[in-house]
Amino acid sequence: MKKIYTILFAAAISFLFASCIDMMKDVKDVNKVEYISVSYKVCAATGFIPKGGTVTPDPNFSTEGVVVSFTNVKTGQIFTAKTGSNSIATLEIEPGVYSISVAGRAIHEGYQYFINGNIPSISVFEDVTPQQADSDEKYRLVVRPAKVGSLCISEIYYCGVSPYYFRDQTYQFTNNSDQVFYLDGVCFAQIHPNIATASLPTWPDEDGDGNFVYSLMVWQFPGTGTDYPLQPGESVVVAQEPRDHRTNNPASYDNSMADFQTWTGNTSRYNADVPNLTNIFYTSWNSMQWLTSVFGASFCIYKAPDGITINEHYYADPANYQTEVNKTSKYAKIPADWVLDGVELLTNMNAMHMKRVPGFVDAGGTSVEATYCGKTVSRKLVEKRSDGTPKYQDTNNSTDDFQVNSSPAIRRNGEKVPSWSWTKK
Amino acid sequence: MKNKIFKIAVILVPILFAGYVASAQSGTKAAIERAQLESIWLNNSENAAGGMIDAPLLMANAYFGFDHKKGDFKPKQVGEKINSIKFHTDGGGIYKNVGGMFIWGDFTYTRDEIAGAQWNATLADPTRDMPFFVADKNISKWKNQTYDMGFKAGFPRLLNNHLIIGIAGSYQTAIAAKQLDPRPLTRVSNLNVMPSVVWEFNSNNSVGAVFHYTSYREDGSADNLNHLTDQFGWEMVAPGFFNDGIIASFAGINKLRNYNANALGGSLQYSFKNDKFKALISGDYLYRVEDVLCNYLKPQMSGTLKKTVWGVNFAAQYNATEEDRLFFRYRYDNNDRRGIEYFQTYDNTYEIQSYITDAKFERSQFETITQRFNLDYIKAEGDSYTWKLGLNAVSSRDKFLYYVPATHRQINNFFFGADVTYNLLLNAKNGFMFNVNAGVNNNSKGTFDYGGVKENNKAFTDFALMDFIYQSSDYMKWGCNVTYSFSGLKSLSSLFVSFAYENFNPSGDNTTWGAAIKKFPFLNTQHGANQEKSIFKKRNIVTVKVGLTF
Numbered sequence: 001m002k003k004i005y006t007i008l009f010a011a012a013i014s015f016l017f018a019s020c021i022d023m024m025k026d027v028k029d030v031n032k033v034e035y036i037s038v039s040y041k042v043c044a045a046t047g048f049i050p051k052g053g054t055v056t057p058d059p060n061f062s063t064e065g066v067v068v069s070f071t072n073v074k075t076g077q078i079f080t081a082k083t084g085s086n087s088i089a090t091l092e093i094e095p096g097v098y099s100i101s102v103a104g105r106a107i108h109e110g111y112q113y114f115i116n117g118n119i120p121s122i123s124v125f126e127d128v129t130p131q132q133a134d135s136d137e138k139y140r141l142v143v144r145p146a147k148v149g150s151l152c153i154s155e156i157y158y159c160g161v162s163p164y165y166f167r168d169q170t171y172q173f174t175n176n177s178d179q180v181f182y183l184d185g186v187c188f189a190q191i192h193p194n195i196a197t198a199s200l201p202t203w204p205d206e207d208g209d210g211n212f213v214y215s216l217m218v219w220q221f222p223g224t225g226t227d228y229p230l231q232p233g234e235s236v237v238v239a240q241e242p243r244d245h246r247t248n249n250p251a252s253y254d255n256s257m258a259d260f261q262t263w264t265g266n267t268s269r270y271n272a273d274v275p276n277l278t279n280i281f282y283t284s285w286n287s288m289q290w291l292t293s294v295f296g297a298s299f300c301i302y303k304a305p306d307g308i309t310i311n312e313h314y315y316a317d318p319a320n321y322q323t324e325v326n327k328t329s330k331y332a333k334i335p336a337d338w339v340l341d342g343v344e345l346l347t348n349m350n351a352m353h354m355k356r357v358p359g360f361v362d363a364g365g366t367s368v369e370a371t372y373c374g375k376t377v378s379r380k381l382v383e384k385r386s387d388g389t390p391k392y393q394d395t396n397n398s399t400d401d402f403q404v405n406s407s408p409a410i411r412r413n414g415e416k417v418p419s420w421s422w423t424k425k
Numbered sequence: 426m427k428n429k430i431f432k433i434a435v436i437l438v439p440i441l442f443a444g445y446v447a448s449a450q451s452g453t454k455a456a457i458e459r460a461q462l463e464s465i466w467l468n469n470s471e472n473a474a475g476g477m478i479d480a481p482l483l484m485a486n487a488y489f490g491f492d493h494k495k496g497d498f499k500p501k502q503v504g505e506k507i508n509s510i511k512f513h514t515d516g517g518g519i520y521k522n523v524g525g526m527f528i529w530g531d532f533t534y535t536r537d538e539i540a541g542a543q544w545n546a547t548l549a550d551p552t553r554d555m556p557f558f559v560a561d562k563n564i565s566k567w568k569n570q571t572y573d574m575g576f577k578a579g580f581p582r583l584l585n586n587h588l589i590i591g592i593a594g595s596y597q598t599a600i601a602a603k604q605l606d607p608r609p610l611t612r613v614s615n616l617n618v619m620p621s622v623v624w625e626f627n628s629n630n631s632v633g634a635v636f637h638y639t640s641y642r643e644d645g646s647a648d649n650l651n652h653l654t655d656q657f658g659w660e661m662v663a664p665g666f667f668n669d670g671i672i673a674s675f676a677g678i679n680k681l682r683n684y685n686a687n688a689l690g691g692s693l694q695y696s697f698k699n700d701k702f703k704a705l706i707s708g709d710y711l712y713r714v715e716d717v718l719c720n721y722l723k724p725q726m727s728g729t730l731k732k733t734v735w736g737v738n739f740a741a742q743y744n745a746t747e748e749d750r751l752f753f754r755y756r757y758d759n760n761d762r763r764g765i766e767y768f769q770t771y772d773n774t775y776e777i778q779s780y781i782t783d784a785k786f787e788r789s790q791f792e793t794i795t796q797r798f799n800l801d802y803i804k805a806e807g808d809s810y811t812w813k814l815g816l817n818a819v820s821s822r823d824k825f826l827y828y829v830p831a832t833h834r835q836i837n838n839f840f841f842g843a844d845v846t847y848n849l850l851l852n853a854k855n856g857f858m859f860n861v862n863a864g865v866n867n868n869s870k871g872t873f874d875y876g877g878v879k880e881n882n883k884a885f886t887d888f889a890l891m892d893f894i895y896q897s898s899d900y901m902k903w904g905c906n907v908t909y910s911f912s913g914l915k916s917l918s919s920l921f922v923s924f925a926y927e928n929f930n931p932s933g934d935n936t937t938w939g940a941a942i943k944k945f946p947f948l949n950t951q952h953g954a955n956q957e958k959s960i961f962k963k964r965n966i967v968t969v970k971v972g973l974t975f
Binding site for chain 2: 198
C-alpha cells in the first residue's frame with residue numbers, strides 16, 4: 001500500500017514539474033514586438049472572378065491614389081497609406097491581425113466608380129517588400145469597381161431599446177444625387193448571415209469570388225417604372241411596424257409616418273394606413289414580424305438592369321438562388337453589379353474581422369456597439385442643398401461615412417417627403 | 426470545504442502550542458516582536474532549517490482583529506472603504522520533546538467587505554502585478570474571504586551536527602465575490618513548497634540553500650445576474666492598452682479569466698554570529714510563468730506574464746551591551762515582468778477544433794527596483810524591551826514600457842519614516858505599549874508618455890492615468906498604536922487589546938488637478954475648473970485587535 005502511495009506521489013510531483021517546465025519552455029525565446037513594413041498591391045477586377053483562380057486585373061482601372069487602411073482588430077489603431085503609380089501601398093505597422101479596407105474613386109468610360117474593397121481579417125506578422133507585393137498574388141488586394149449610385153441608405157435604427165423592445169426598427173433611404181431616382185422595383189435585402197461571424201458561409205465554386213451578394217430576405221418597392229420618383233434630397237422611410245411606439249415603451253419613438261412597412265402577416269402588428277413592401281424572397285418566414293438582428297445585420301439595396309424583371313417568380317428559379325456548400329437553406333443571389341448601396345452593421349467596432357458584406361458593397365462597417373441602447377447610425381452630413389435637403393457622405397465605406405446618434409429620428413437632416421407618400425394624402 | 430479548513434486549523438493550532446505553554450517565558454507582544462527581530466534566519470530568509478540556528482523560544486499568539494480602511498488615496502481597483510475581520514494565530518519554536526526540532530505554524534482567516542472598488546471584474550487581489558484581466562467601471566462591492574496557512578520545520582542536526590534539513594510550506598485559498606454585474610466569483614489557490622538545508626561549519630559560520638516551488642491558480646468569470654442590461658468591459662493587457670466591448674456578449678469580450686502559474690527559484694544564505702554580532706547575507710531568485718486563458722477547454726490565450734525576481738538581503742544585529750541592541754537590514758529587489766500577447770485563430774476542422782497560435786510577442790515590460798533600509802534600536806529588558814526606535818527608508822523605481830506603440834511610464838519614489846515604541850509596565854500584570862510613527866514620500870520622477878490611440882477612453886483617463894497619478898504622489902503618513910496587555914491569566918502569558926490608527930495624506934504640488942493637467946492637457950476639459958484642488962483626499966486605517974499571547 002505504502003508503495004502505491006509513493007508511486008502516486010512521485011507521479012504527481014513528476015507531472016507537476018513537467019507541466020511547469022513546459023510552461024517555462026513555451027515562453028523562453030519569445031521575441032520582442034517591432035514595427036514591420038508591409039506592401040500590398042491594389043488591383044481592380046471586372047467581370048467574373050473565379051473561385052480561388054487567378055484574378056486578372058483590369059489595366060484600364062487606375063488604382064493610383066487609392067487609400068489603403070489597416071485597422072488593428074485588437075487595438076483599433078488605423079494605419080493608412082496611398083497607393084503609388086505602381087498601385088502598391090507601403091505601411092509601417094505593428095504585427096497583428098488586421099482588417100484591410102481600400103477606398104477611392106476612379107473615372108472609367110464616363111462613369112464614376114468606387115474602387116472599394118476589404119479583407120475582414122488577415123494576419124500580418126512579417127515584412128512584405130514592394131517586390132513581393134508586385135510578384136506574389138498573396139499580397140494583392142483585388143477590388144471590384146462599383147458605380148457610384150444615386151440612392152443611399154441614410155439611417156438605420158436596429159438595436160431596439162431597453163427592455164428588449166425591437167418593434168421600432170426603421171430604415172431610411174435618401175436620393176443623394178442631383179437627378180430624380182425612381183424607386184420602382186428597387187429591392188431592399190438583408191444579407192446572409194443575420195449575425196456577424198468570423199466563420200463566413202462557404203458558397204459553391206461556380207459562383208466564384210465576390211461576384212454575388214447573398215440575401216435571406218428581399219423586400220421590393222412597388223411601381224412599374226416611374227410611379228415612385230424620389231427627387232434629390234427626398235427620402236423614403238421603411239419600418240418593421242409603423243406606429244407611435246411610445247405607447248408600448250416610453251423610451252422608444254414615433255415612426256408612424258413611415259412610408260412603407262415590412263409586414264409579415266401578424267394582424268396585431270399592422271398599420272392599415274401604411275403601404276406594404278412586397279416580399280419577393282425569404283429563407284425562413286417569421287409571421288410575427290421581420291426582426292433583424294439587434295446586434296447588427298447587414299443590408300443592401302439593388303436594382304436589376306433594364307430588361308430583367310425581379311419578383312417572387314424570378315427567385316423561384318434555381319439559377320437565382322444559392323445554397324451554402326453542404327447545406328440546404330436557400331439564399332437570393334444578387335449580382336454584384338446590381339448593388340446600389342450597402343451597409344455592414346457590426347456588433348462593435350472591434351468585430352471588423354466578422355464582416356459579411358463584400359468590400360465593393362461597403363468597405364467598412366458601423367455599429368452602435370450595444371443592444372437595446374436606443375442608438376442609431378446615420379450617414380454624415382456633408383452639405384445642404386439650397387432647398388435645405390442634405391447631401392450625405394458616400395465613399396462606400398460606412399466606417400467613415402456613418403455616425404452614431406443617441407436616438408433615432410425620421411428625416412433628421414431635413415430630407416423631404418416624396419410627393420406620393422401616403423402621409424401627404 | 427472552507428469551513429472544514431477553518432475548523433481543522435482552529436483545532437490544530439492550539440494543540441501545536443499546548444505542549445509548550447508551561448515553558449514559555451513572559452511571551453508578551455513586545456517579547457514576540459523582539460524574538461522576531463532577533464531571529465535573523467527566519468526574519469530574513471525562507472530557510473526553515475535556519476530556524477534551528479535562530480532557536481527561538483516557544484511563543485505564540487492568536488487574535489481577532491478588525492480593520493477599517495477609508496479614503497480615496499488608493500489605487501482605483503482597491504476599495505474606497507474596506508471593513509475586514511481577521512483571525513490570526515501563529516507560533517512555534519524549538520520543541521525539546523521531539524528531538525529539539527524547530528516547528529512553526531500559522532493560520533489566518535480574513536473576511537473583507539469592500540466598497541467603492543472599480544476597474545476589476547476578475548482578480549481577487551487586483552494589486553498583485555497582473556496586467557491581464559477584465560475590467561469594468563462600475564463602482565462595486567466585493568466580499569472576499571481568504572484562508573492562509575503555513576508551516577516551517579527544521580529537523581535535528583545530522584552529519585556530526587553540521588547538516589540541518591528543513592522544509593517550509595504555505596497554502597492560501599481565497600474566494601472573492603463581486604456584488605455588482607459583471608460579477609465574478611473568483612477562486613484562488615496558492616501553494617508554496619520550500620525545502621531547505623543549512624550547513625553549519627562551526628558555531629559561527631553557516632551556509633544555507635532553499636529551493637522554492639509555487640503553484641498558483643486563479644479563476645473567475647464576470648457573469649451578469651441582470652440580463653436586461655449589457656455590461657461594458659475592458660480586456661486589459663497593460664495600462665492604457667486593452668480591447669473593449671460588451672462583456673460576455675456575442676462578439677463582445679470574453680468574460681472568463683483562468684490563471685495558471687508555476688514558479689521555480691531558490692536562495693543562498695551565509696550567516697556569521699558571535700556573542701555580540703550576528704549577520705546574514707542572502708541572495709534569492711524566482712522565475713515565474715503565468716498563463717492567462719479565456720477558455721477552459723480550448724487554449725484561447727489572453728496572455729502570459731513572465732516574471733523574474735531576484736534580490737539581495739543583508740541583515741545584522743549588534744548587541745552593544747546586553748540592553749542596547751541594534752538591528753540593521755538592507756534589501757535590494759529587482760522585479761522584472763514581461764507581458765506576452767498572442768495572436769490566435771480558431772481552427773474549426775473536426776480533428777482540431779481549437780485555437781491555434783499564429784504568433785506571440787513580448788509586448789510589455791514592467792520593472793520595479795526596490796531598495797529597503799531599516800535601522801532599529803531596542804533597549805532590552807528581560808526577554809522584552811522598554812524602548813524601540815526605528816528608522817526606515819524605501820527607494821523604488823517603477824518602469825513600464827509598451828514596445829509598440831511606444832509607451833513609457835516611470836515612477837521614482839523615496840519614502841523615509843521613523844517610529845518610536847515605549848513599553849510601559851505598570852505592574853507585574855498590567856502594561857501598555859505606545860507606538861508613534863511617521864513618514865514622508867517624495868516622488869522624484871513621474872512620467873507617462875502614452876503612445877496608444879485610446880487616450881480618450883475611460884480605461885485610460887479614469888484608470889491607468891489616475892493610478893499613475895496616485896503612485897507618483899508625494900504624501901505624508903503618520904500613525905499610532907496603543908496596546909494594553911494583562912498578564913494575570915492562568916497558564917497564559919497575556920491578553921492584549923490594541924488600537925492602531927494610520928493616516929495617509931497626499932501633499933505637494935504634484936497631487937493637484939493643475940499639476941495633472943500640466944502633464945496631460947486633455948484632462949483640462951473635465952477638470953480645468955479644479956486647478957488648485959487635490960485629486961485625492963486621504964486614507965485612514967483603524968485597526969483593533971483582541972488576542973492572547975502564549
